[in-house]
Amino acid sequence: MEIPVLDFRVYELGIANVSAADLEKLSKELRKAFTEVGFVYLKNTGINQEEVDKVMHVSKKFFCLPEDMKKPFSRGSFSCNEFHGWISVENEILNPRRPGDLKEAFNLTSLSADNKWPSEGVDDFRDVHVSFFLRCKDLSLRVLRLMALGLDLEPEVFLNAHKHIGSDANATTLRPLYYPPVNSTCVKEKQLRCGEHSDYGSITLLFQSPESGLQVQNRAREYVPAPSIPGTVLINIADLMQRWTSDVYVSAAHRVLLPPAGDSSTRQSLAFFVQPDDEAIISCCDGSDKYPPVNSFDYLLSRFNDNHVK
Template sequence: MDIPVVDFAAWSLRNRNISDEPIHTVKEQLESAFTQVGFVFLKNTGITQEEVDRIMAVSKTFFLQPEEVKIPFRRDSFDVNPNHGWVRLEVERLNPSCPEDLKESFNVTSISPDIKWPSGAAEDFQETQTSFFRRCRQLSLRVLRAMALSLSLDPQVFLSAHRLIGDEGNGTTLRSLYYPSVDHDKVKERQLRCGEHSDYGSITLLFSSSGGLQVRRRSGEFIDVPYVPGAVLVNVADLMQRWTADRFVSVVHRVRLPPVGDSSTRQSVVFFVHPDDDALITCCDGSNKYPPVTGGAYLEERFKASYGAK
């Protein structure tokens, strides 16, 4: 299972105005990738490597601070946005049948200036995170438009359900992840840096600093995803598979442990795109393969599985 690389230059963020006309090849490539593999690398998106390096550097500064500095910003500390904030090491388990994941993260679900943000050593944290959030929002809407066109749908089928990204009423999350070095003598049985899972919402954009991600073939075997500098890895998430009545496929993936003796750390930045909380998701082919569900209700159900058994 090779993950295709698609040139997205026709719809790059460098282009202020885009047209649906010149991307017939892109539409065909995306349709093939998302129906057969569930993943695609996009190059020439307009998001630069310098932007990715900057958010990773600022995020790492925050993660390397003492825990007492990070606790005031922990997830569940923000009444209006309960998913916003820091998640400490070994709290989340994306595979509920396995031990907690060996990672920590910071979730940005709101870019409101009213949210409390880290400062001090991470002085540019708010500006960098919110700026990157906006860039990912722009790119994700262009990808959703292209995905709709690849299915011969009116782009508004997807776009109208994502109007509130970055505001209250939408669960889209920019997540900075830090995987510290692993002491294999202390690793629990079946513990991973990130447990086997599929993503929850519409699509996911992934920016990583190295390898380590693995995707599951239909045979059940996990294969390594190559690191492609400068490219964005985009995958279909569960609600999009449901939305397209299984035309697009959401694939299980994980982050493996490094080999014994490898003390390297790992970073990634992920943009999890979700429909608006009140958007009613029904099969876009008109079938009743899945019952209607709102974006907010579906996301809440999935969060309970990941965080409910701490």
């Protein structure tokens, strides 16, 4: 089954008044995508391609710096947040059965101006990324509202657990990713640009450069391509949301393949991982006990420790 493309124009960022009929129609379309596939492309969201290209341009300037200029910003060196910062190539193993992933990333988990921020050669790094973080936050809240409506729940059910996005009381993260050129003669056995995994939180927003490689697992457990479609954002359900909805909304595994032999192109993406507030207790929204209640941050930390760090 192909990943559907939905038109979000009636509820795009900047539109204040939306009819109940339009919201209901869009919520049903989202529900169908999230229950049958786990992924959906949205077009006409209000976030345009120029905004995405600008963030990718700035993040690439950072990733192309010498390693000794990036090390001071390494993840784990920020006292305010253990997730915030730069991750080097092969430092993560998202599928523990494979070697380290052939990618770099920078986690923007804390927006505090008091943090160390890259400046030399990328003096607009913080401002550009924080601005995009807030745009993704606004779009995410609209999607979460529609997801509740699609389940015939009160529209604030999910929003009430995401009140602190952008603060130190919430681990939502904007993650620019950079996949450097691959020398096929030096790749380890079974190594990928990003190993098979599912995301941990509520939902994920993904913006991709034109280079291919992303695959998602459909309900038949087959991996199918998820190409870049200019002007769209690819959204998927994450594991905590699947628990929250008692397996109605489906979290799907995904991966990024190596480029073909001889292909020296790079790849970029921007992932916005939406996480409930740290102190939120996530219980099945249908009142069942299919999954026991879990603290949002404890769940994130357990998944991070199990699957994320080399």
